[in-house]
Amino acid sequence: MPEEFDAAYWEHRYRTHPALRRPVPGPQLTAETDGLAPGLALDAGCGEGADAVWLASRGWHVTAVDVSPTALERAREHAASALGEDRAHRIDWVEADLTSWTPPERRYDLVTTEYVHAGSAPAELYARLAAAVAPGGTLLVVGHHPADEHTAARLSEHVHFTADEVAAGLDAAWEVLTAENRTRRSEGHGGATLHDAVLRARRLP
Numbered sequence: 001m002p003e004e005f006d007a008a009y010w011e012h013r014y015r016t017h018p019a020l021r022r023p024v025p026g027p028q029l030t031a032e033t034d035g036l037a038p039g040l041a042l043d044a045g046c047g048e049g050a051d052a053v054w055l056a057s058r059g060w061h062v063t064a065v066d067v068s069p070t071a072l073e074r075a076r077e078h079a080a081s082a083l084g085e086d087r088a089h090r091i092d093w094v095e096a097d098l099t100s101w102t103p104p105e106r107r108y109d110l111v112t113t114e115y116v117h118a119g120s121a122p123a124e125l126y127a128r129l130a131a132a133v134a135p136g137g138t139l140l141v142v143g144h145h146p147a148d149e150h151t152a153a154r155l156s157e158h159v160h161f162t163a164d165e166v167a168a169g170l171d172a173a174w175e176v177l178t179a180e181n182r183t184r185r186s187e188g189h190g191g192a193t194l195h196d197a198v199l200r201a202r203r204l205p
């Protein structure tokens with residue numbers, strides 16, 4: 001993992017920034033998975049848990065992984081208050097480094113990862129995440145597109161990718177359903193226009 005985005009970086013970032021007051025799930029996740037029947041999901045790089053909680057509220061059982069203990073602590077608290085104790089048990093929070101942690105193969109009906117700048121070899125990470133998708137299941141990868149001037153100005157270039165680059169790592173066992181550069185208006189950052197790379201693919205049954 002490059003020094004700037006290692007475990008210490010993320011932990012320090014969460015410790016020095018207040019918890020999100022109202023964690024909201026990513027718009028690409030909600031748009032791309034809305035019609036899926038709930039099952040087992042993996043949220044890789046879950047942060048403060050907004051995506052995992054949203055999925056659990058819709059019936060998914062989620063394994064939510066992050067390298068930052070502070071983020072996971074906040075995520076647990078958010079799940080307990082948003083879901084109640086009963087449904088909060090639908091989420092297993094796992095502290096692990098995605099650059100070395102390998103999820104079980106062909107296990108999850110949905111594997112999702114949003115804006116995770118995890119290491120200098122993203123293709124390897126996405127290959128491991130893709131391998132974790134069950135037959136008939138969905139892979140969703142969302143990140144910063146190279147056209148995103150806002151993040152390009154402050155993040156190193158290896159953070160950016162296109163959906164086609166991720167799709168190129170998938171073989172004939174996959175059907176690519178979405179591969180787009182999608183814009184959205186930022187809630188913060190002065191309302192800047194952000195560009196997301198959005199890749200959704202389905203492993204054929």
Ligand SMILES: C[S@@+](CC[C@H](N)C(=O)[O-])C[C@H]1O[C@@H](n2cnc3c(N)ncnc32)[C@H](O)[C@@H]1O
Binds near residue numbers: 044096
């Ligand atoms: C920009 S945040 C995005 C959080 C969440 N996915 C979202 O969309 O709101 C990136 C997250 O990825 C986590 N992360 C980064 N590198 C990681 C790694 N190598 N292993 C596990 N988690 C990592 C960070 O701790 C952080 O919570």
